Amino acid sequence: MIELLYAALASPHGIIVETSSVERLRQKLYAARRELNDEVLEALSLVTSPTNDCELWIVRKDGRDKEG
Numbered sequence: 001m002i003e004l005l006y007a008a009l010a011s012p013h014g015i016i017v018e019t020s021s022v023e024r025l026r027q028k029l030y031a032a033r034r035e036l037n038d039e040v041l042e043a044l045s046l047v048t049s050p051t052n053d054c055e056l057w058i059v060r061k062d063g064r065d066k067e068g
């Protein structure tokens with residue numbers, strides 16, 4: 001779980017994760033983020049794809065890379 005959060009953070013826009021249960025994955029990622037207590041992870045949003053019910057988008061809220 002942790003590696004997904006940091007992979008999304010390292011990407012300019014975020015990542016897409018395919019899963020059989022978007023809601024379950026979202027809850028696990030929220031729990032992992034809380035447990036890590038790393039404020040930089042607050043730059044991420046966990047969004048269900050509007051076009052594919054099997055995709056969770058972990059996207060940067062600001063849409064910029066980590067240096068910007």
